[in-house]
Amino acid sequence: MRAVLAALLLACTCLTVPAAVSADSAVSADPTVSFSDNGLSIRPAMGWSSWSFVRRWPDEAKMRAQADALVSSGLAAKGYVHVNLDDFFQKCDANGFVVDSFGRWAVDTAKFPSGIKALADYVHAKGLKFGFYVTPGIARNAVTANRPIEGTSYHAQDIADTTQTHKNYNCKNMYRLDHAHPGTQAFINSWANQMASWGVDYLKIDGVDATTVADVEAWDRALRQTGRPINFALSNNLPIAQAATWRRLANSWRTQGDVECYCGPGPNGSGFPLTDWAHVVSRFNSAASWQQYAGPGGWNDYDSLQIGNGDQVGLTADQRRSHMTHWAMAASPLLLGTDLTALTSVDLAILRNDRLIAVNQDGVAAQRIVNSGVNQVWRKREANGDYVIALYNTGTSGNSTVSVTWSQAGFTGPAAVTNLWSGASEGTVTSSYSATLRPGETRLIRARPNVQRYEAEGATISQGTVDSNHAGFSGTGFVNYTNVTGSYVEFTVNATAAGTATLTLRHANGTTADRPMTITTGDTTLTLGFPGTGAWTTWANATFTLPLTAGANTVRATATTDGGGPNVDYLDVTPP
Incomplete structure (x- = not known):
């Protein structure tokens, strides 16, 4: 499977998505809106999270058992490598979260007697990654005790806005922070540094909404300054109006509330069933609206994948396959919420299907x-x-x-x-x-x-730019060659068998001068003229044949004069 994923990562260099083809389709990802540049989550994260099944009662033994099962079930070998500890690991009193000497949440040692670092070490020893949880703000107990901010002369009362509280689902009592005060960033840095020292690889910040952008920005800075790669996930039900902001700052973002139905027989609706079909189907409209914001480095998160324990999770076998299909098509993180110690054979076949995993990991969100x-x-x-x-x-x-x-x-x-x-x-x-x-x-x-289409904007470009200022192009743009000899566009063309292929290069030349190019692959070189097409918005096709080998072939179109090449839109290939 590692080889399959490596191939997918290489393939993303020429990845393109066609323009919308119906009124209901979303457009492809907007190239002018940046993704997080922390270098993480080039493909959607895969693993397990404690919330759905373990819910409010996580502890050290349960977390270790789920990590063990992730490996013994063969899921880890398929790419499910994250083991994420969600909420309710903390200790609370009547005034909210109990805090440590620097005002950060204290871990409940009755639940985690060995500490969080020991748990992370256990997870890492199995070749897995460890995830953690936080919400914005500073705990009331930290402010009441006026705890010092680690490494500074500041204290909790210097940075807290006690007139406002943040959303929190557990102990509540989280004051907002004054982000104009330098001690605020220092406080969040100290928390992030603690997590990094424990070995955290994935951080979910919950309770995010339109009013918490400054908090998300501060946590993004804090995670980066640790020097440890930490996948940054936002939750939940984030407003789409700020989608470009979430995409700039984080590696994933929850587009709706919880997928859990909270309709089980236990306290707070815990226990089976974990979800129902209505909660899953609600993600279809959400995925249609958010599709354009997904891409390598940042993903729309449709919440936990409730597959693993058969019909008792609240979905029939058909519905569970549709659940997996939709999460794969939408390129959502695949974070299981079920009990991995009691996986059924039917569900294991769903979760370990290499073809479905490849669809999820191809780096494209479906329309x-x-x-x-x-x-x-x-x-x-x-x-x-x-x-x-x-x-x-x-x-x-x-x-x-x-x-x-x-x-x-x-x-x-x-x-x-x-x-x-x-x-x-x-x-x-x-x-x-x-x-x-x-x-x-x-x-x-x-x-x-x-006929296979390769968009020029997804190819390798030397001395040229991707532009979109002349109408009529396919995909998200076209290549404008620099006006020099030797500028080129290079396509990686895949063929299932060796033989002669027919290729069509769509181009436009708004000048009256010919812009010839050489077309090369392997030992074969063609020289073709590309005379004026009448306007830069008038596209024409140049069709030719080339021998291809089975597998990947490099096809390069190189300008042979100082006028450069014509604008190039795409290469269509009819394979052998």
Whole structure:
């Protein structure tokens, strides 16, 4: 599996998503809005979190048992490597959180007698990563006792705004911070440094909303200054109006409230069932709205994956497969919420399906292209030109026939279809696909068009820029060659078999001068002229043939004059 994930990481250098193809589709990720540059979560995180099943009663033994099960079940080998301790590890009194000598939450030693570092060390020894939890602000007890801020002359009362409190789901009593005071950043830094010293690899900050941007910014700075790579996750039900801000600061962000139904028989709705179909289906509209904000380094988080304990989690087997399909298609973090010590064989087959994991880890969030009653269809285009398409019957009664045309999905012509749940080939399908689905059932397919498209903006560019100022281009832009000899665009073209391929380079030349280029692959070089097309918005096709080998091929289009090359939009390849 490591080899598969490595290949996916390499593939992301040429990843593109077509423009929306229906009124319901979201546009592809806005390239002008930056992602967090902390270098983490290039692909969605995978692992387990304590909240759904363990809920308010985590302890050292339970956390170790879940880490053990993550490894023994084979899930860790598939990429599920995070073990995240959520809320209720802290100690509280009548005034809120008990704090340490520097005003930070104190760990409940009755639950964690060996301490958090020892637990993190245990998790790390198994080849896994350890996650932790916090909410914004400073505890009332820290302010009442006026605890010093570690490494400074400041104290808690210097940085607390006692006129306002923050949202907190456990001990409450969290005052807001005065972010204009230098002691505030020092306080958050000290907390982040403590977590780093314990070995924290993932931090969830809960209770985030539109009023807490300054807190998120402070925690982002604090985590960076530790020098330890810590995946930064935000929760929950974040407003989409600030989506660009969350994307700039964090590696994931919860788009809604909890997926748990809180309808179990235990205290506070704990116990089975963990969720229900209505809570899962509510993520479909959310995913359609948030799709454009996901990409390498930052992901829309649709909450825990409630698969593992069979029907008792509150979902039928069909609904659980749809749950997994949707999280995979949406490129959501895959953080299990179930009891890993009691996994069923049916659910293990769902969770360990390499084809589904690859869909989640391909770095593309799918777009919705059909939304009609209980019928939904979603699609994404992967870096190699394949289209992954999910068809759903979201209803709770009655079969429904769900259909999609290839033009709706973003391509035309016949395609080789593979069923990704079973791995079986469904042969070549000419122009559309249909499936009659039970209530809650899904069909997930990979469609490999006979013509594969490689967008120029996703290729390797030397002496050129990606621009979007001339209309009519495909994808998110086109390549504007620098006006020098030797400027080039280089595509990585995949072929399943060796032979002669037909290639079409879409281009525009708004001048009257020819802009010739050499087209090279392997030992073959062609020299082609690219005369004026009449305007920069008038696109033309240059079609030629080249020999390809099985596997990855490098196709480079290099300018041979000081005028550079024409603007290049994409390369279409009809493989051997």
